[in-house]
Structures are given as C-alpha cells and as structure tokens.
Amino acid sequence: MAARVLGRAGRLAAVVRSSALQLRLHGSAGLRFGSQASFFPPLGDAMLPSGSFNNHVALITGGGTGLGRAMTATLSQLGAQCIIASRKLDILQRTAEEISSQTGNKVHAVQCDVRDPQAVSQCVDQMEALTGLPDVIINNAAGNFVCPSERLSPNAWKTITDIVLNGTAFVTLELGKRLIQNQKGASFLAITTIYAESGSGFVVPSASAKAGVEALYKSLAAEWGRYGHRFNIIQPGPIRTKGAFSRLDPTGAFEKATIDRIPTGRLGTPAEIANLAAYVSSNYASWMSGAVIRFDGGEYVSLAGEFNELRSVTPDQWKILEVMIRNTKGS
Ligand SMILES: CCCCCCCCC/C=C/C=C/C(=O)SCCNC(=O)CCNC(=O)[C@H](O)C(C)(C)COP(=O)(O)OP(=O)(O)OC[C@H]1O[C@@H](n2cnc3c(N)ncnc32)[C@H](O)[C@@H]1OP(=O)(O)O
Numbered sequence: 379m380a381a382r383v384l385g386r387a388g389r390l391a392a393v394v395r396s397s398a399l400q401l402r403l404h405g406s407a408g409l410r411f412g413s414q415a416s417f418f419p420p421l422g423d424a425m426l427p428s429g430s431f432n433n434h435v436a437l438i439t440g441g442g443t444g445l446g447r448a449m450t451a452t453l454s455q456l457g458a459q460c461i462i463a464s465r466k467l468d469i470l471q472r473t474a475e476e477i478s479s480q481t482g483n484k485v486h487a488v489q490c491d492v493r494d495p496q497a498v499s500q501c502v503d504q505m506e507a508l509t510g511l512p513d514v515i516i517n518n519a520a521g522n523f524v525c526p527s528e529r530l531s532p533n534a535w536k537t538i539t540d541i542v543l544n545g546t547a548f549v550t551l552e553l554g555k556r557l558i559q560n561q562k563g564a565s566f567l568a569i570t571t572i573y574a575e576s577g578s579g580f581v582v583p584s585a586s587a588k589a590g591v592e593a594l595y596k597s598l599a600a601e602w603g604r605y606g607h608r609f610n611i612i613q614p615g616p617i618r619t620k621g622a623f624s625r626l627d628p629t630g631a632f633e634k635a636t637i638d639r640i641p642t643g644r645l646g647t648p649a650e651i652a653n654l655a656a657y658v659s660s661n662y663a664s665w666m667s668g669a670v671i672r673f674d675g676g677e678y679v680s681l682a683g684e685f686n687e688l689r690s691v692t693p694d695q696w697k698i699l700e701v702m703i704r705n706t707k708g709s
C-alpha cells in the first residue's frame with residue numbers, strides 16, 4: 379500500500395515539477411490565468427454623482443496623456459474646471475480641447491517643466507490668473523525607463539529623480555504655501571507605483587523617487603492637516619499607456635507574464651484609476667488623509683507570496699500532494 383502511494387506520489391511529483399517548468403516557460407499551466415478576468419469587468423462610467431466637482435478647480439500634472447488625461451476627463455465630466463500642465467504644449471492643448479468639447483467644462487493647458495521651480499512658480503501664477511488656486515492637485519507627471527543600474531549615467535538618475543521627486547515637491551510646496559497664505563483647503567494626490575514600497579531592480583531611480591514622494595505625502599498629511607490640506611497616494615499596478623509600456627516593456631515580451639500573475643487576470647484601465655482618483659480628491663473622501671491605496675488587481679500580494687505559484691497545481695495533483703504530506707512521519 380505504502381509502496382503504491384509512494385509510486386503515485388513520485389509520478390505526481392514529476393508532473394508537478396514539469397507543470398511548474400511549463401508555467402515558467404510558457405506562462406500558464408493547470409488553471410488558466412486570465413480566464414478569471416470575466417469576474418472582474420472594468421466599468422468605464424464616472425462613479426460619483428454628476429456635479430460632484432462643480433465649482434472646483436483641479437490641477438493635474440502630466441494631464442495631457444495616459445492616466446493623467448483619463449483623470450482630467452473624469453474630473454471635467456463631474457464639473458471641475460481643470461488645468462493640465464506638462465512640457466509639451468501642443469499635446470496639452472489638443473487634450474484640453476477634446477475634453478472640453480466633450481464635457482462642456484473648460485480645460486486649460488499650461489506649459490510647465492516640473493523640474494524647474496521657477497517654471498512651476500510661473501505655472502501657478504498663470505493658474506491663479508485663469509482660475510484661482512485649485513481645490514484639487516494631482517501630482518501625476520513622471521519619467522521612467524527600464525535600465526540595468528550599472529548602465530545608468532548620473533544624468534539619467536538625475537532626470538528621473540528630478541521629474542518624480544523634485545517635481546512633485548516643487549509643485550506641492552509652491553501650491554501649499556500659496557494655499558496656506560490664502561487660508562484655502564485642498565486635496566493633494568500623488569500617483570506612485572506598487573514598487574515604491576517593495577523597491578524594484580531595473581527601475582531604481584523611479585523606485586527611489588516614488589518612495590520619496592510617498593514619504594513627502596505621508597509627512598505633509600501629518601503636518602498640514604491644520605491648514606485644511608489632505609494628502610493621499612495611489613499606487614497603480616500595470617495600466618496600458620503608451621508612455622509607460624513603451625519605456626518599460628518596449629517589445630511587449632513581458633505583458634503575458636504580467637497578466638498571468640495578476641489575480642484578477644487583467645490589466646487595469648485608465649477609467650478605473652480615474653474613478654478612484656476622483657473619489658479620493660472629492661469631498662466624499664474628506665476624512666481620508668495619509669492613505670496609501672494600492673490599486674493593482676492583486677499583483678503586489680501575488681508577487682510577494684512564496685507559495686503563490688501553487689495556483690498551477692490541479693485538484694487531482696492536490697489529492698496526491700496531501701497524501702504525501704499526511705504520510706510524512708517525524709522530521
Ligand atoms: C505589462 C508589461 C509590463 C510593463 C508595464 C508594467 C508597469 C507597472 C509599473 C509601472 C510603473 C510606471 C511608472 C512610470 O513612471 S511610467 C511613466 C513613463 N512616462 C514617461 O517616462 C514620460 C516622460 N519620459 C521622458 O520624457 C523621457 O523618457 C525621459 C528620459 C524620462 C526624460 O526625457 P528628457 O528630459 O528629454 O531626457 P533625455 O535627455 O532624453 O535623457 C536624460 C538622461 O537619461 C538617459 N536616458 C534616457 N533614456 C535612457 C534609457 N532608455 N536607458 C538609459 N539611459 C537613458 C540619457 O542618456 C540622458 O543621460 P546622459 O546621456 O548621461 O545625458
């Protein structure tokens with residue numbers, strides 16, 4: 379009897395080993411990762427009641443493209459007057475016109491390189507003249523690319539950390555000081571990433587800078603509540619944008635493996651993060667400050683758990699593994 383069980387167990391161990399190998403080579407074995415996505419359909423409509431941002435002014439850095447554009451569209455649809463700011467004025471203007479014509483609410487385009495504190499100050503001057511100081515600030519602008527750290531030049535390091543950490547700090551401090559002077563409250567939101575928490579090889583300047591942004595926002599949440607300011611952080615998982623995917627997965631080789639490890643079986647969508655950003659920035663979230671919200675379909679915990687690859691073990695294989703485990707006597 380024992381020999382029979384051990385024989386079956388040996389065969390099963392070979393099957394399990396070979397499944398794990400297949401999984402590593404081809405991305406899926408046993409349970410099909412990805413089929414579960416049908417349980418988690420992305421919804422595209424604005425979630426908050428219409429008019430939630432009436433009489434609100436929102437500044438979105440990097441609002442001309444990708445996730446910033448989606449956040450701008452949602453806030454504008456909900457009644458906000460938006461200002462989008464980044465380096466490329468032509469792209470900003472095109473986005474501003476498209477969104478304004480769809481929502482009927484004005485979107486202003488303001489050129490600003492967030493690495494330059496003087497440019498940031500001028501951008502805020504321009505904004506004050508156009509709309510007055512904002513109620514909502516979303517620090518979304520970023521730069522990134524995958525690169526082995528030993529290939530990074532000092533200027534490559536400086537470029538990313540200047541956009542992400544210094545840029546966020548310059549925008550936040552400039553607006554914070556003026557808001558305080560005017561005794562006006564505001565919601566500040568920073569878009570970071572899940573690896574701000576874990577760190578990650580091959581995007582080390584971005585990981586370091588995003589971790590700094592999180593420390594900045596958590597610190598100011600504690601310090602500036604007394605001025606009526608809330609500070610929150612959203613850590614997105616992978617959401618397809620040209621800006622991110624062309625610099626982080628230029629050949630598309632990692633997309634399938636990425637989706638396979640996401641428990642909800644799919645990438646996020648710009649509209650989903652826009653809804654979350656709108657909620658966090660709205661008065662419905664007026665008690666939320668200092669929060670770090672991971673929004674990644676479960677990717678972070680999936681990457682973290684040492685045994686998570688056992689998802690590829692089938693129910694029949696589990697029966698045999700259980701027998702093997704139960705038959706173990708002593709240590
Ligand atoms: C599904 C598959 C998985 C993939 C997706 C998973 C995503 C999950 C987590 C995602 C996190 C995402 C975080 C993000 O931040 S994405 C945002 C990406 N968007 C952008 O980066 C937009 C803006 N970017 C840019 O403008 C440029 O890319 C830039 C390089 C960041 C800045 O441009 P600019 O100021 O013009 O700088 P340059 O003069 O071109 O370069 C400055 C120095 O950097 C060096 N350098 C540039 N590119 C590279 C590279 N690819 N490798 C190495 N070094 C690089 C450049 O050489 C300069 O240094 P110097 O030569 O020493 O002067």
Ligand SMILES: NC(=O)C1=CN([C@@H]2O[C@H](COP(=O)(O)OP(=O)(O)OC[C@H]3O[C@@H](n4cnc5c(N)ncnc54)[C@H](OP(=O)(O)O)[C@@H]3O)[C@@H](O)[C@H]2O)C=CC1
Pocket residue numbers: 439440441442443444445446463464465466467469490491492493517518519520521541545569570571572613614615616617618619620621622623
């Ligand atoms: N997409 C994803 O999977 C994920 C994205 N994120 C984060 O989401 C945010 C948006 O990224 P995403 O939409 O994907 O990528 P995009 O490249 O579309 O967005 C980045 C924006 O930052 C602006 N920007 C870059 N450098 C500067 C600068 N020096 N001054 C002002 N603006 C600048 C760019 O505009 P311009 O070139 O005109 O300056 C661009 O609009 C980023 O913070 C990113 O780190 C985090 C995790 C996952």
